[in-house]
Amino acid sequence: MVSAIIEKTMIIKYFILFLAKQIKRFLQLLNLSGGTAFPGLLVEKMYPQILDDIAMNFSKKIILISGTNGKTSTTNTLVNIFENSEISVISNYSGSNLKRGVISAYLDSLNNFGQFIGQNSVMVLEIDEGVLPQISEKIKPDTIILLNLFRDQLDRYGEIENIRNTWINTLAKDMFINSKLIVNADDFLLSDIADSFQGEVLHFGIDDQLLSEKKENRITEVSYCYCGNKIIHSVRYYDHIGKWQCSVCENKRKTPDVLATNISLSNNGIKFNLISNKDSRFFVASSLGLFSVYNTVAAFAALIKLGLDTEQISQAFDANHQIFGRQEIFDINDRKINLFLVKNPAGLNQVIDSLIHEQHQKINLLFALNSRIEDGKDVSWIYDADFESLALNIGNLVVSGERRHDLALRFTIAGVNNFDIQENIKKSLSSIISKSEQGSNIYLLLTYSAMMDYRKYIAKISGSKPFWHKLTNE
Numbered sequence: 001m002v003s004a005i006i007e008k009t010m011i012i013k014y015f016i017l018f019l020a021k022q023i024k025r026f027l028q029l030l031n032l033s034g035g036t037a038f039p040g041l042l043v044e045k046m047y048p049q050i051l052d053d054i055a056m057n058f059s060k061k062i063i064l065i066s067g068t069n070g071k072t073s074t075t076n077t078l079v080n081i082f083e084n085s086e087i088s089v090i091s092n093y094s095g096s097n098l099k100r101g102v103i104s105a106y107l108d109s110l111n112n113f114g115q116f117i118g119q120n121s122v123m124v125l126e127i128d129e130g131v132l133p134q135i136s137e138k139i140k141p142d143t144i145i146l147l148n149l150f151r152d153q154l155d156r157y158g159e160i161e162n163i164r165n166t167w168i169n170t171l172a173k174d175m176f177i178n179s180k181l182i183v184n185a186d187d188f189l190l191s192d193i194a195d196s197f198q199g200e201v202l203h204f205g206i207d208d209q210l211l212s213e214k215k216e217n218r219i220t221e222v223s224y225c226y227c228g229n230k231i232i233h234s235v236r237y238y239d240h241i242g243k244w245q246c247s248v249c250e251n252k253r254k255t256p257d258v259l260a261t262n263i264s265l266s267n268n269g270i271k272f273n274l275i276s277n278k279d280s281r282f283f284v285a286s287s288l289g290l291f292s293v294y295n296t297v298a299a300f301a302a303l304i305k306l307g308l309d310t311e312q313i314s315q316a317f318d319a320n321h322q323i324f325g326r327q328e329i330f331d332i333n334d335r336k337i338n339l340f341l342v343k344n345p346a347g348l349n350q351v352i353d354s355l356i357h358e359q360h361q362k363i364n365l366l367f368a369l370n371s372r373i374e375d376g377k378d379v380s381w382i383y384d385a386d387f388e389s390l391a392l393n394i395g396n397l398v399v400s401g402e403r404r405h406d407l408a409l410r411f412t413i414a415g416v417n418n419f420d421i422q423e424n425i426k427k428s429l430s431s432i433i434s435k436s437e438q439g440s441n442i443y444l445l446l447t448y449s450a451m452m453d454y455r456k457y458i459a460k461i462s463g464s465k466p467f468w469h470k471l472t473n474e
């Protein structure tokens with residue numbers, strides 16, 4: 001009787017997995033969202049125990065990446081390095097970072113009959129901050145990378161204090177005693193999470209006095225230690241990230257185990273020296289901005305903890321370093337279209353800095369702001385970002401997206417008088433292309449849903465494959 005029930009449950013399970021796999025393949029054939037979220041959602045609803053299967057099948061081979069900014073680029077860096085080292089990877093490409101995205105990624109490790117064939121693969125998953133506790137408790141990762149915490153999409157999760165508290169409560173549990181935590185030493189909001197973690201902790205960070213933030217007007221979102229006293233920074237790289245210590249108690253930044261020094265930032269990319277306790281090595285990458293240095297160092301720190309040395313990392317990195325980094329570049333009408341995801345003040349300020357860094361020409365800019373659930377309904381964060389620095393460097397500007405009028409007002413307040421407001425993707429792109437010179441760079445700043453829509457449209461008209469095809473080689 002019992003065995004008959006088990007058998008029936010197994011048949012239902014394999015049927016659900018078979019169905020989900022076929023749907024995923026079908027959606028990918030149609031180029032729909034890379035076939036990411038829906039098949040996962042289907043399995044989540046019909047067979048919620050799937051997360052136990054993931055934990056069992058991938059035991060000790062799961063890396064989770066979370067934090068407000070940089071998840072996708074850190075994930076892609078790790079995936080690329082594994083692939084260049086000929087290690088097979090299962091990942092939630094395209095940033096579908098809720099439970100359904102994780103399940104959908106897992107489908108790639110099953111054959112058409114729902115049987116697990118990913119014995120030789122590692123799983124690298126970016127995880128939304130809000131669901132990190134729930135997912136990490138279920139799938140028991142070997143490694144968790146925490147990048148940073150900034151104010152983001154407040155309407156979805158409430159204050160970042162809530163996220164921080166759930167992270168502390170979950171990650172302090174005994175069940176993680178055999179896991180590793182790779183954490184940003186320069187973000188003091190992560191320090192008590194690291195302190196209460198039971199397993200091994202490895203800190204990464206940046207040591208470069210010359211990069212100290214010079215713009216004091218930029219907001220520091222949270223500046224108090226858990227003892228209630230002020231946090232002070234001897235060096236502040238951006239926002240609340242830097243070399244910090246409490247003005248009263250003993251709480252202070254831990255010395256990073258893996259760190260970047262001698263950093264150089266330019267329009268062509270980043271250069272830095274990576275120092276670990278074993279050795280040091282110089283790296284060059286085409287991604288832009290200080291945040292890219294953090295993302296790259298976070299990925300390298302995880303790899304070092306997993307047993308790779310900087311020589312191996314360097315070889316895998318050099319093999320294909322042009323595909324690293326957050327921003328993608330497309331050619332349209334002899335213009336270079338550069339795409340940047342923006343979603344909160346700290347991240348946008350970093351993008352602004354990398355655009356105006358050593359920039360001698362005025363910038364051609366298209367900014368599209370949406371306010372769907374995945375972008376965050378509240379767009380007031382644009383008032384906390386440094387549009388004023390951007391305004392000084394703008395040549396041509398087009399604003400678009402559902403909240404284009406909010407953007408128009410923000411740019412006007414920042415001092416830009418001459419710009420174009422366009423209601424859709426096609427018109428906004430033709431407008432900025434017609435204003436800019438041949439051979440020039442055009443920068444697109446896009447919120448999450450705008451990024452998905454523009455990327456799809458641009459891939460179509462430029463004849464490039466959508467990015468999930470590039471990543472999965474399909």
Ligand SMILES: [Zn+2]
Pocket residue numbers: 225226227228229246247248249250251
């Ligand atoms: Zn304190």
